[in-house]
Amino acid sequence: MRYAGTSVVLLLLFGLAAGLPGQKAPTPAAPRTQLEATLGDGTLELSGLWKFHIGDDMAWARPDFDDSSWGTIDLTPPAGSANPELGSSGYIPGWTANGYPKHTGFAWYRLRVNVQSSHGRLAIKMPNEVDDAYQLYVNGQLLGELGKFGERKATAYSTLPRAFRLPRELRNGPITIAVRIFMDSASLFLTPDAGGMHEPPVLGHAGVIGTLIQMDWDDTAHVVGSGFLEMLILLLAWMVAVSLLSMDRTEPSYLWLSLVCAVTILSNGVVLIVSFVPWIALTPGIVLQDVIIGPIRIGLWVIFWGYWFRISRMRWVHRFVWGLVALTMVGTAMMRAPIYGQHVPVHASVYLTPILLGLRLSFAALLCAITFRGIRKQKTEGWLAFSAVVLVAVALFQVQLRLLLHVPIAFNILGFDVQLGTISTIFSLFLITVMLVRRFLHTQRIREQWKAEIEQARQIQHVLIPEQLPRTPGLAIESEYRPAREVGGDFFQILPVQDDGSVLIVVGDVTGKGLQAGMLVALIVGAIRTAVQYDSDPLILMNSLNDRLWGRGRASATCLILQIRTDGRVTLANAGHLPPYLNGIEIEMDGSLPIGVVPGAEFFVSHFTLEPGDTLMLMSDGVAEAQDQQKQLFGFERIEKMLQQPISAAELASAAQDFGQEDDILVLRIQRRPQPENVPDERGILTAT
Structure with a gap:
């Protein structure tokens, strides 16, 4: 068999006709006993009547075998005959159309030729159309084969141009040619006139036969040669998609393309493989191409366009698409070898064919719906993609276009046979590649803008951080901040109060991350510095911050404000922040809402004394919420255990970060000195975000 694929119409027509009883063709009354061949330096087409018999017996290869009781098949091409698949002329119907309608398996052809005036070594060129595998014998000697023959069956491949040289001593005189053929049972249902040789072999001078074989390979290259160009375009598009994916993994359309x-x-x-080399057997090739690759390819295209148009319900699209793919695979398998005709009756094509057509049209309808929604959503960009979608649809559904709309799908361009699907694929990939690059460049411009904005936010936050810590007589302060991103959401302030010599310490964590969180931190810090000029009471400051944040959408933050006086008295106000640890023991506090959640909220307030040598440890939830690879939390128990021993802010922050940082980590350690003393300025971070 030259090519495995057939149209659905042929399957349907044959399915309807398969049940008709076949009548064995009458044997001609006076068949020729042998063919007289005067060759010289030329060739002779071995057309005419050949002896034919179904079954298998290796004795039938011997030249002295008596085949007088055999039937005959005429290998003369009927006038006006053409290949039903390819349209090529000179096609001879197989044995199923010559009196053996249901026969599969082995059959033999025999012909006696009397060669005269041969001027060189002879060779036999075998037909390019054979169902399915064959062995060639001359005078009982095996010259070659196409396929792999076993004892009871053979493995068939797509028929390739083949010629076999005769032994040097066979140049003149009588020779007996025997062709042993095996047809797979699946071929019976692929074409309505399958079986055996569809062209006559050619006998002649080996050099001329070699030229004919080269011409056949040239014809093959012209038939499938456009596939190499399509492969090149596909490879370039694949390289572009993979390159863009490596640079931007946030865009799923790159992956799906x-x-x-x-x-x-x-x-x-x-x-291309089955057209040039016998590497893939006929039936596995049909299953791989039609049953597996075909439906998956359609599904991938639909998924790609879903991501390209940024359809919101892609999970639903995935389920629908892969459900259609699975159904199409099953339906196609039932219409292909080795299931069709053996496990699925031939007449089942009457209802399987429209079902498969309906599944294909469902793919098309889904693609149309995705395109329509994409155009409505993306406007200009959607219309730019519309032409590419149309070309892809033509490539995917060219067979349906031919069946339903009678659209021509094969063209001859510069001597090459080019399919409509190939043309559509090449142009669609060109347009899609241009659109991919265009989207990538647009995305990069947006990212550069975001980077610039984040850098500006980071610089604003750095402006809020003084170069030196203020003098805090009687207190030793350590701070450590490890942001999870360039612009974090944790913050703290250390503000000396000039009126009474006390120190205000503010610690908090805003909602969100990134640029939005950074700008909210800047707002809170500015509000704190403004409010402290009028009052240093922690509760009043907390209420002021709550009023500033309320009504700003989802802007909220946890906050803890401490006022430490020179004699060690501490006033604490808390709005949903983690309680501090006094000498390694957590301070008990009632729950309260973060600032910015509700207007007029009530916040927890407590009073205690910080004795000389006492230590307060303040931290954000990024410490307790650190996770290792097994998703285990750093946790409060581990924090309490570490605080039982003297530990610096940097040591605790590093322990949480090494465990597995998930959020911003802020640790603030405050210790009251045993004796008041003037201490040099300590460099530190006053506001960290």
Whole structure:
């Protein structure tokens, strides 16, 4: 068999006709006993009547075997005959159309030729159309085969141009040619006139036969040669998609286009392989191409366009698409070898064919719906993609276009046979590649703008951080901040109060991350510095911050404000922040809402004394919420255990960060000195975000 694929119409027509009883063709009354061949330096087409018999017996290869009781098959091409698949002329119907309608398996052809005036070594060129595998014998000697023959069956491959040289001593005189053929049972249902040789062999001078074989390979290259160009375009598109994916993993359409190109390359590769080398057997090739690759390729294209148009319900699209793919695979498998005709009756094509057509149209309808929603959503960019979608649809559904709308799908361009799907694929990939690069450049411009804005926010936050810590007589303060991003959401302030010599310490964590959180921190810090000029009471400050944040959408933050006086008395106000640890013991506090959640909220307030040598440890929730690879939390128990021993702020922050940082980590350690003394300025971070 030259090519495995057939149209659904042929399957349907044959399915309807398969039940008709076949009548064995009458044997001609006076068949020729042998063919007289005067060759010289030329060739002779071995057309005419050949002896034919179904079954298998290796004795039938011997030249002295009596085949007088055999029937005959005429290998003369009927006038106006053409290949039903390819349209090529000179096609001879197989044995199923010559009196053996249901026969599969082995059959033999025999012909006696009397060669005269041969001027050189002879060779036999075998037909390019054979169902399915064959062995060639001359005078009982095996010259070659196409396929792998076993004792009871053979493995068939797509028929390739083949010629076999006769032994040097066979140049003149009588020779007996015997062709042993095996047809797979699946071929019976692929074409309505399958079986055996569809062209006559050619006998002649080996050099001329070699030229004919070269011409056949040239014809093959012109038939499938456009596939190499399509493969090149696909490979370039795949490289572009993979390159863009490596630079931007947030855009899923790059991934899905690379998968589309990879699967299409595999599909074209199968076609090219079976057209040039016998590496993939006929039935596995049909299953791989039609049953597996075809439906997956359609599904991948639909998924790609879903991501390209940024459809919101892609989980639903995935389920629908892969459900259709699975159903299409099952339906196609039932219409292909080895299931069709053996496990699925031939007449089942009457209802399987429209079901498969309906599944294909469902893919098309879904693609149309995705495109329509994409155009409504993306406007200009959606319309730019519309032409590419149309070209992809033509490539995917060219067979349905031919069946339903009678659209021509094969063209001859510069001597090469080019399919409409190939043309559509090449142009669609060109447009899609341009659109991918355009989207990538647009995304990069947006990212550069975001980076610039984040850098500006980071610089604003750095402006809020003084170069030196203020003098805090009687207190030793350590701070450590490890942001999870460039712009974090934790903050703290250390503000001396000039009126009474006390120190205000503010610690908090805003909602959100990144640029939005950084700008909210800047707002809170500015509000704190403004409010402290009028009052240093922690509760009044907390209420002021709550009023500033209320009504700003989802702007909220946990906050803890401490006022430490020179005699060690401490006033604490808390709004949903983690309680501090006094000498390693957590201070008990009632719950309260973060600032900015509700107007007029009540916040927890407590009073205690910080004795000389006492230590307060303040921290954000990023310490307790650190996670290791097994998703285990750093946790409060581990914090309490570490605080039982003297530990610095940097040591606790590093322990949480090494455990597995998930959020901003802020640790503030405050110790009252045993004796008041003037201490040099300590460099530190006053406001960290």
